[in-house]
Amino acid sequence: MSVKVDPNLMKDLKAFGLKDANKCMQCGNCTAVCPLSTPESPFPRKLIKYAQMGLKDKILKSPEPWLCYYCGDCSDTCPRGADPGEAMMVMRRYLTSQYDWTGFSRRFYTSEKFEIIAISIVGILIGLALWIFHAGNPNMEHAYLNSVWPAPAIEIADIVMGTILSILLLSNTWRCVRFTMGDLLKKIPLEIYITQAKELVIHFITQRKFGECTDRMQWIVHLLIMTGYSTVFMLVVVFLAGGIHVIGLSWDKIMFQRDVIYPFFHPVRLLGYYATFAILYGTTYAMIGRLKKSKPQYKNSHGTDWMFLILLQLTTLTGIFIHFTRLLDWPMPTYVLYVIHLMVAIPMLVLEVPFAKWAHLAFRPVVLYLMAVKEKYKEQKGIA
Ligand code: SF4
Numbered sequence: 001m002s003v004k005v006d007p008n009l010m011k012d013l014k015a016f017g018l019k020d021a022n023k024c025m026q027c028g029n030c031t032a033v034c035p036l037s038t039p040e041s042p043f044p045r046k047l048i049k050y051a052q053m054g055l056k057d058k059i060l061k062s063p064e065p066w067l068c069y070y071c072g073d074c075s076d077t078c079p080r081g082a083d084p085g086e087a088m089m090v091m092r093r094y095l096t097s098q099y100d101w102t103g104f105s106r107r108f109y110t111s112e113k114f115e116i117i118a119i120s121i122v123g124i125l126i127g128l129a130l131w132i133f134h135a136g137n138p139n140m141e142h143a144y145l146n147s148v149w150p151a152p153a154i155e156i157a158d159i160v161m162g163t164i165l166s167i168l169l170l171s172n173t174w175r176c177v178r179f180t181m182g183d184l185l186k187k188i189p190l191e192i193y194i195t196q197a198k199e200l201v202i203h204f205i206t207q208r209k210f211g212e213c214t215d216r217m218q219w220i221v222h223l224l225i226m227t228g229y230s231t232v233f234m235l236v237v238v239f240l241a242g243g244i245h246v247i248g249l250s251w252d253k254i255m256f257q258r259d260v261i262y263p264f265f266h267p268v269r270l271l272g273y274y275a276t277f278a279i280l281y282g283t284t285y286a287m288i289g290r291l292k293k294s295k296p297q298y299k300n301s302h303g304t305d306w307m308f309l310i311l312l313q314l315t316t317l318t319g320i321f322i323h324f325t326r327l328l329d330w331p332m333p334t335y336v337l338y339v340i341h342l343m344v345a346i347p348m349l350v351l352e353v354p355f356a357k358w359a360h361l362a363f364r365p366v367v368l369y370l371m372a373v374k375e376k377y378k379e380q381k382g383i384a
């Protein structure tokens with residue numbers, strides 16, 4: 001079988017943030033210390049070798065970038081300062097752009113200017129839409145968001161956005177599946193895909209592989225940000241759909257960040273508090289780490305790493321402010337903050353979920369699940 005070499009691969013990876021991989025002399029120290037590396041998947045050394053040799057197709061098929069959680073142990077022990085942990089992070093960015101059929105992800109990851117302009121444009125469009133479509137006579141006696149932006153209109157916009165994001169993310173995830181599985185995709189019986197489906201759920205919820213790394217604090221921070229964000233995503237994108245009646249439930253009873261002030265121990269309020277704490281703690285920890293460059297994974301910050309943390313923090317902080325202005329029943333500050341909140345939160349959702357860091361949340365458990373499927377298949381076939 002012929003192997004295609006891409007002479008521009010290193011240059012391309014540099015556009016995604018690769019810096020020192022050329023210093024690698026293939027000693028294998030990084031693979032020896034990596035707690036997640038196995039004899040079958042000797043990463044990160046193997047991936048760096050692919051990059052050095054221009055083996056793009058091999059990288060496209062590699063599950064290893066998704067098996068790495070960036071604990072940084074390998075970078076700490078590299079005698080050449082090749083920063084293999086960062087190389088794996090770069091591979092994840094690169095793969096995300098390869099899975100994305102629109103080409104948007106590549107531009108987002110390779111140009112800070114494009115990233116800032118894209119986020120600003122979406123934010124401004126959201127602000128304009130909220131201004132143009134606001135109701136004529138907002139309630140200025142009480143903080144009542146329904147008087148400015150009626151729930152049915154927000155609900156329709158929410159459903160449209162959720163549908164578009166789902167289509168983009170699912171189609172990119174499907175490409176991830178095809179690249180990772182290659183010819184095996186159709187050869188493996190459906191039964192194995194079904195019986196291994198639990199792996200997908202377990203890896204998504206627990207990120208348990210990360211728990212095998214030595215730096216358990218990073219696992220906790222990762223879990224806090226992931227669960228906090230997923231909770232908000234569920235509350236805002238799923239439950240915001242007010243007025244829909246499903247299985248006898250009225251969703252307007254569980255809408256988040258709208259006009260209903262729930263009792264302190266109401267599940268929606270408690271979930272909101274958990275998400276706020278989890279995201280604020282996780283993002284503040286990561287931001288301080290990046291400023292101080294306190295750990296190997298914080299030494300090289302890509303523009304998208306900062307943007308991700310900043311958007312998450314701003315979304316959370318504006319959400320907290322709205323919570324208090326609603327409790328204090330201050331109409332104007334609530335309406336203004338609501339606009340600012342959506343001008344930050346929606347660009348993050350629209351651009352990060354299908355094209356950037358939040359897409360990793362889908363790709364990683366999917367690839368881990370596919371690895372379990374492959375293993376089961378080999379076990380059944382008696383392949384070593
Ligand atoms: S990245 Fe560093 S530790 Fe890993 S093989 Fe290369 S030189 Fe050795």
Ligand code: SF4
Nearest residue numbers: 034068070071072074
């Ligand atoms: S960052 Fe951690 S998990 Fe990733 S390759 Fe290095 S040692 Fe392994």
